[in-house]
Amino acid sequence: MCVAVPGKILHIEGDVATVDFQGNRVRVSLGLVDADIGDHVLVHAGCAIEVMRKEQADELNDLLAELEEMLAPERAALADREARS
Amino acid sequence: MTTKAILDDLREWTGPDLRIMEVCGTHTAAIMQSGLRSLLPTGITLISGPGCPVCITPAAYVDKAVELAMRPNYRLYAFGDMLKVKGTDKSLSDAKADGGHVRFVYSPLDLLGFAEKEPQFTHVFAAVGFETTAPIYGMLVKKAYEKGLPNLEILTALRTILPALELILESGDPIDAFLAPGHVSAIIGSAGYSDLAQRYQRPFSVAGFSPEHILYAIWQLAHAVRNGRHDVCNLYPGVVHQEGNLKALALLDDVFESGPSAWRGIGILPGSGLFLRNKYAAFDAGSHGLDADPPPNPACRCTDVILGRIHPTACPLFGTICTPGCAQGPCMVSAEGACGIWHRFRGE
Numbered sequence: 001m002c003v004a005v006p007g008k009i010l011h012i013e014g015d016v017a018t019v020d021f022q023g024n025r026v027r028v029s030l031g032l033v034d035a036d037i038g039d040h041v042l043v044h045a046g047c048a049i050e051v052m053r054k055e056q057a058d059e060l061n062d063l064l065a066e067l068e069e070m071l072a073p074e075r076a077a078l079a080d081r082e083a084r085s
Numbered sequence: 086m087t088t089k090a091i092l093d094d095l096r097e098w099t100g101p102d103l104r105i106m107e108v109c110g111t112h113t114a115a116i117m118q119s120g121l122r123s124l125l126p127t128g129i130t131l132i133s134g135p136g137c138p139v140c141i142t143p144a145a146y147v148d149k150a151v152e153l154a155m156r157p158n159y160r161l162y163a164f165g166d167m168l169k170v171k172g173t174d175k176s177l178s179d180a181k182a183d184g185g186h187v188r189f190v191y192s193p194l195d196l197l198g199f200a201e202k203e204p205q206f207t208h209v210f211a212a213v214g215f216e217t218t219a220p221i222y223g224m225l226v227k228k229a230y231e232k233g234l235p236n237l238e239i240l241t242a243l244r245t246i247l248p249a250l251e252l253i254l255e256s257g258d259p260i261d262a263f264l265a266p267g268h269v270s271a272i273i274g275s276a277g278y279s280d281l282a283q284r285y286q287r288p289f290s291v292a293g294f295s296p297e298h299i300l301y302a303i304w305q306l307a308h309a310v311r312n313g314r315h316d317v318c319n320l321y322p323g324v325v326h327q328e329g330n331l332k333a334l335a336l337l338d339d340v341f342e343s344g345p346s347a348w349r350g351i352g353i354l355p356g357s358g359l360f361l362r363n364k365y366a367a368f369d370a371g372s373h374g375l376d377a378d379p380p381p382n383p384a385c386r387c388t389d390v391i392l393g394r395i396h397p398t399a400c401p402l403f404g405t406i407c408t409p410g411c412a413q414g415p416c417m418v419s420a421e422g423a424c425g426i427w428h429r430f431r432g433e
């Protein structure tokens with residue numbers, strides 16, 4: 001539940017940023033950080049919780065991608081069961 | 086120090102037998118997924134800790150959320166992890182099947198829009214989480230307060246991790262060193278552990294999530310114990326600052342106050358809960374006193390799992406009667422519960 005995902009800020013409007021997550025663009029609140037366009041931020045539940053260095057962002061992305069791959073079959077099975085129930 | 090040098094050094098570990106607790110579920114998953122346990126010498130054991138907020142939320146809380154979801158003029162929102170956890174009788178998924186209004190959302194902040202758009206309903210977020218998530222609920226409530234939204238509430242089951250670590254340290258089951266939860270640390274800072282480290286003379290390491298990082302942290306902790314050091318080492322400085330996220334901490338302090346709260350399978354821990362301050366009481370959906378917690382299945386050993394006394398595989402129900410599809414206890418339900426992770430990765 002405490003998983004946070006790194007993304008890169010493309011655009012800022014007030015305290016809301018458009019953040020790029022590996023090609024997906026999502027609106028993220030910047031209320032908890034001081035960040036600029038181009039910064040990498042760690043995002044949790046629609047909110048940036050910290051500004052981070054790029055290497056750390058890449059590393060975390062790799063790990064999450066691997067986890068995602070590993071979980072995919074189980075997620076699909078669960079969704080399937082859900083759909084049937 | 087290269088990874089290989091660390092591995093070589095650890096392979097020749099002749100120090101004392103060590104039990105190192107990885108506090109958070111994201112670390113547990115990373116450790117499982119990388120097969121890191123098999124690289125460690127027999128003297129060093131990694132123990133999964135209490136770091137899954139969903140697993141420690143008492144049944145009475147789920148019951149209250151279910152009750153709210155069934156009210157015709159209420160809309161209940163939660164993170165996906167919460168939907169399957171059973172209360173005394175029902176989960177939020179069950180409530181939904183019974184016609185309750187339950188919706189999974191990505192961010193609690195979405196409720197600001199919902200509350201404005203549908204003023205005829207009271208919109209409640211099931212605010213479960215540790216320090217990582219609590220500031221976001223704080224922001225939600227503060228914004229609702231500023232906008233004067235009368236129809237937005239949160240039902241809190243917010244817990245802070247330090248009292249649980251203190252209990253583990255007090256309970257007499259020896260944990261020699263701690264791999265601190267990475268994203269909780271982004272909020273509370275590496276300094277958050279200094280007091281525990283000093284009082285209980287245990288080293289802490291704040292680390293990232295790559296296998297190399299975790300390995301490095303384990304190596305660092307092992308040597309700290311051997312050399313009698315008990316400091317807090319921040320190996321994740323690209324993300325975690327010593328003092329934490331000051332904006333988030335200030336917001337937490339403004340919106341919440343701490344109080345006693347129940348942990349599923351553990352009982353009430355003083356000062357471990359965050360509750361809305363009086364100023365924001367109008368936004369509370371009835372979060373006090375939700376402590377009752379009948380055991381899910383009498384044979385379930387979640388308490389021992391959460392406190393790091395046993396590996397999930399030592400539970401007699403693990404993998405046989407209790408599986409992610411038919412969970413007997415909260416540690417198996419949540420994607421970040423120790424039993425769920427162990428089951429998924431079939432680790433030993």
Ligand code: SF4
Pocket residue numbers: 382384385386387388390397400401402403404407408412413414415416417418424
């Ligand atoms: S395997 Fe299932 S029953 Fe056993 S401790 Fe874990 S959650 Fe409880």
